[in-house]
Amino acid sequence: ETGVTQSPTHLIKTRGQQVTLRCSSQSGHNTVSWYQQALGQGPQFIFQYYREEENGRGNFPPRFSGLQFPNYSSELNVNALELDDSALYLCASSLGGAGGPGETQYFGPGTRLLVL
C-alpha cells in the first residue's frame, strides 16, 4: 500500500505567476483535501474533492482552484501568485462516503512554495 505522494517537493515562483501542485492519494482512497500551512501556523483548509467533485471549500479566493482525476489523484492550481502564498501545501487523502464513522485524513509530505 503506497502512501500519499506530492510533487514537486520545492518550488520557487515570482509574484503574478501561476503554479500547479500535484497529489497522488493513498491506494483505495477517493477523497483528497488540500491545506495551506504558513510558517509557524497550523494547516488551513483550502478545499476538498470527492469523486472528482468539489466537496467543500475554505476561506480562499477563486484564484485557488483544483481538480480531481478518475484515478483520484488531484491538482491544486494557484493563479496570480502573491508573496503571502509562500507556504507548505499539504494534500491529505481519505476514504469518503455517506454515513459511517469519521474517516481520518492521511497527509503527504507537502510541496514547499516560495513566491518572490
Next chain:
Amino acid sequence: QKEVEQDPGPLSVPEGAIVSLNCTYSNSAFQYFMWYRQYSRKGPELLMYTYSSGNKEDGRFTAQVDKSSKYISLFIRDSQPSDSATYLCAMSAGGNNRLAFGKGNQVVVIP
C-alpha cells in the same frame, strides 16, 4: 475567537518526563478529535484519533476529550528524544469534513 486555540509556545522537557499538550475549541459541531505529529519539513502524521468525549491510550500516548469544556489533551509518557516534533491538534464535525487545526506546539525532549 479562533475555532481552535493551541498555545504555540515551545516546550522543552528532559528525557523521561511527561509531556502535556492541550487545545480548546469553540465549535460545538466538532466531534472527531485528532493529534498529528509533524517533524521538521515533513507532512503531519496521525498520532491519535478520538470520537466524542473520553480517553484513548496507545502505548506511551493518551488522548483525552472533554466536550463539555471544549478541551482536549495529549499526554506523552516516558518522553524520548525521538518525540521531538511539532504536535498539532485537529478536529472536524464529522466524516470527511474539513480539519480545523491548532497552531501546533514544538516539543523538544532533551537527552
